[in-house]
Structure formats: structure tokens, C-alpha cells
Amino acid sequence: MKVLLAKPGLDGHDVGVKVLAHGLIDAGFEVVYTGLRKSIEDIVDIAIKNKVDIIGLSILSGTHLLLSGRMKEVMDRKKLTTPWFVGGNIPANDIEELKKLGASEAFPTGSKVADVVLYFNTIKVVA
């Protein structure tokens, strides 16, 4: 199972996303990491090219709603149905809104690596 971890926009906080990358690899996932400063279009293209099973967006600068809106738009345009989730500084009140925009789940900072792995494994079962 292949996971794309991505850093959209200008936010440079990448400690958390790299911690998750290590954790997923140790749990047996294949991880593709985009590196910093990618546009949503770049990210969706990388997802298609690598045929990933899940896309994760790491956002800590407060732009998660704006960027997720853009994600929905580009995913729809490219007719991509890969499940995607958001991690980072996500206020609890925004999680519903993110799900409305098409995110499968949101993992605020402080989430346990084990919980994310567990969640991805449930996606695996569904897939």
C-alpha cells in the first residue's frame, strides 16, 4: 500500500510529516514524500504518477480550509477518487468542514502515529 505525504503551500514545518513517514515505513507502508512548497496541482499529479492509495496533506500555517477547497476542485477536475486526509494544526471545529470538502479524516498535531497507522489499515481493508 502506497501513501503520498505532501506539503502544500509555503509552510515549512516538516518535522511532523517526516515523523509520520518514518512511522508508516516501519509499519510496512510504502511512502512517497513530495518535499516542501508544492501546489495542489503538483501534488495531485504526483499522486497520479505514483499510483498511490492514500494522499496526506500536512498543513500547519492555518491555510487548511483554503488548500482543501483547492484539493477538492483539482481532484474533481482530474476525476481522482483516491482517499485523502489532512494533518497539522487543525482546529476541532474545522474537521467537519474538511470532511465536507472531501477529506476522509483529519489528524491534528499530537495525534499518535499508531492511530494514523490503524486508520490507514482500515482503509486498506476497505480497498
Next chain:
Amino acid sequence: MADTKINSAKGKTAKDLNVKPVYLESGLEVNPVYTASDIENSDIKNEMPGEYPFTRGIHPTMYRNKPFTIRQYAGFASPEETNERFQFLINNGQSGLNVAFDLPTQCGYDSDDPMAFGEVGRVGMTVDTLNDFEIAFKNIDLDKITVSLTINGTAIILIAMYVAMAEKEGYDISKLRGTAQNDILKEFIGRGTWIFPVDKSVKLVVDTIEYCAKHVPKYSPVSVCGYHIRESGANPIQEMAYAFCIAKAYTDGALSRGIDIDDFASRLSFNFDIYGNLFEQIAKFRGGRRLWAKIIREEYHAKKDSSCWLRMIAGGGGGGLTKEQPENNIVRSAYYALISALSGTQTMALCSYDEAYTIPTEHSAEISLRTMQIMIHEMGICDTVDPLGGSYYVETLTDRFEKAIKDEMKTVEKWDGIVNAVASGKIQESVSRQAYEREMGVQTGKVDKVGVNIFTREEKAKEVEFHPYNQKAADDQIEKLKKIKSTRNNQKVLECLATIKKDAQDDKNLMPSIIAAVKEYCTVGEIVRAMKEVYGEFKEPIFFK
């Protein structure tokens, strides 16, 4: 009787005494007891504060004359708001301010660039052109305040703007004071506001050092940040070692331009982190300070003592704070402040207890300020210099840190030096692995964290808060930029940008051509694009496979 007890434990390890072994975050093992024999061969007995190699502090009396400087961070969205804040501070007797910039300014995009969408003015002041600096510093006497620019990727442009503004207003730039963070190498390891390839990025830092040494000698063009490296996962030994390797890379660059070590080294300062084991951090600072002095004197042959000083801001500690039971962070920060003071810092700043999850309130910022003030005014922290000097444990650990930092620097040399180790992603890979191991240590309970994995209690989820994005302010900024672009001399703008490209191709110092360009109101984005055409862009090494 007591004496017998001490002697019975002398030089004994945990194993000898049948107690559980203790290892510091850096991996060093700590003995259950230290005695006079541990520091028998140490030179510390003869060393005075203010004397080379400065283990005990860079000044003879340290805080007795003047306590460390308290500096709190602040970010204001628009140049107009920044100006108001300056006026307020000056009227209240303060003389310095850190200016934070928004991400487009830090990454080299103008406010109207699609990449700036949603980010204009979000985490600091927006700068598109010199006009924004002119608004921010309107009616401010630059001789009376010192401005600290928290800027890295575009530092050469913003330093050029500061100098250009001063020149235009008739100041003598040879007397101009101020500082810039301008430590691009650490941006590749943590924080991430790089633009150009690593070698070209270092060249630009050296350009600012050379220009300042020759024309703006009272300006401090670089503050080397171990802080962000530690927050990215480095341990305390690596924090110091990588910072010293970075400082040496800039120093080597400056010397290769013919600058004398004594004309540059005393303007270099450092920014370090303060969370973790109390004794480990204090030893880190004392051992690091001694090692840095030796490097500057023995390797670079500096004559002036002030060239050998490890001048530092030791503060923050964000990596140690928790979202769980956040009030505990007030207590943690008080210990961190104590670490910083006992280590002989020049400047201190503390994180607010609530900033792990929300916008710090005025109340939480006040608690940080009071924490430092209580220490200064009630705890006697300023009475005597280096109060832990001579402690068997602290001196032993200080010696071990000096050696460990030196060894770690040798490891970097084996990786072909810091510039190559950063360009190849070697350092990023190893610190990110450590960040993961450390996080898993906390998540699985191997590393104790109060309120997180021990002494926990049921808590309501903390509400994360952001400043709402001010679209109107962003639109105003874009409007202002449009107006500047239509009123400036666009022929001259093109000429200036062409000169920057030519100078970049000829490998000249870019400060003069950038100063000329910003005076014609070339934008940050235009200048960065011109430079990218020659230098290209950094390609981030990806090490997950």
C-alpha cells in the same frame, strides 16, 4: 562518616552501585555521584569569567551590571501596523524590536503571486518593495532603535532595503545598527524557507557579511541558529556541532573575500534552544562556549577577545512544551529560563505556555515576561557570575560536552563538510530519524513526559485557534503594489534587474546591485526571479524510500 560515603561512591558507575543507568538525550551516561577527583585535571580552578576561553561567561561580572536582555517575539501583518508598534515601543522607552515577515516575503514571492494565495500578512509583515519599509519606519529615528530582521531566504534583499532606506533618509550607514537572522544553512535542515541551491545560498550570506564588514560595520548580518536544528530532531550535541560547522562555513567564506577575522567574528551571534535536562543544557552552553572560543583563536587566529565570544540568545524551548495540561508549561518555562540564566546567555525569550495550540494571549505573554523578571528580581540570579562553576558534576559534563561537540564536528567533516551534508540531505535524514525515535519514545512511554504519558488526566480537547485571514488587508497590499508598479520608472527597474543578473553571472557581490534595485522599487519577487534565472533553485533531497 559523610566523607566515607562520598569516597565509597567515588568514580563509580551505576553498574558498580547497582542502580539503574541514566543516559542523557545526547547519549552520554551520567554517574550517580561526582567528586573532586573528577575535576582534578580541569583548568577551571584557574579560569575567571570574562577571560579566554570563557567557559564561565564572556564578561567578568556578567549580570551584576546588566541582566540579560529580555526579548519577546511579535509579528504584525502590515507595514502600517508595524509602524504603530514601533511608535508605541519608543514612547515606552524600548529600543529594539524583532520583525517577523509573512511566508511570501520569506520565500521570495510578491503579494500578487499565485504562490502567495492565502498567506499575505498571515505570520508577519509583508514586504513587496522598499515602499513597505518606508511605511514601517516612518518617523522612526534609526539611530535610536535596533531592528532585528527575522529573515533568511531573502535576507540579502531585506538587508539591502534597510541600508537603502537609511541612505535615502540621510543616515550615516557606517553607524547603522541592527541584526538579521540570515542563517540559510539551518533553513535547509529545519524551517524550510530556502530558495537557491545550497552553495549559492551560502555565497549570498557571505555577500552580506562582506558588504557589512566594509560599509555597515556596526550591523550584525548573521545569527546562526542551532535552535531550529534541535527542534527538527537534533540532540543537544548536534545542535551545537551543526551550528558551529555552519558558523565556520560563513566565516571561511568571509575570510576568502579578504576580511580579517577580527573585523567579522565579533558581529556573529547564535540562537540556541533551552529545553530538556537542566544539567545537560548548562553543560552544552558552557562546553560549547569554551570550544567556540578555542576554534576562533586556535584555528582562525583571532587576536581580539571579543572575536572569541559565543554571544547568544538562549530561549524558546517550544520542543519541550505540551498541549496536554498546558499550565505545566509555565513551570517548564521557568526551569528553561533558569537554564538560560545559569548558562550565561546574553538574551532570553520564552515561549508562551499556550502557543503549542493557540494564539498566545496578552495574559500568557505577560506570564512569560514575569517569569524572567521574577528570576532577575527575586531569585538572586544576577548577583554572582557562573554560580555553578566548580560543581563536580557540571564541570565534568562541561568537559565531556566540549569533546563530544568537537567529535560531532569531525563527523560532519567526514561527510565532506556542512554544505555538502546539507545539500545531499544527510543531516536532514539523520535528524528526522531522531525526531521520529524521540516522538515514539514519548508515545510508547519510554521517555517520561508529565501530563502526556505519566500523571495524565482526562482533559477537554484544546481548541486550536488562528487569526482569521484578513483578505481585505491582503487586497489592500496587492493594490498598493499595483500602484507602485505603475508609478515607478519601469525602464530603470529593467536595467537594475539586468545588472543583478549580470553581477550574479560574474560572481560579484550582489549587495550593491540589489541596493540600487530596491531604490528603484524593484519588488522582492522580481529580484528573486532574476537571481533564480542565474542560480537556479534548490532541489530538496527526498530520502524516504
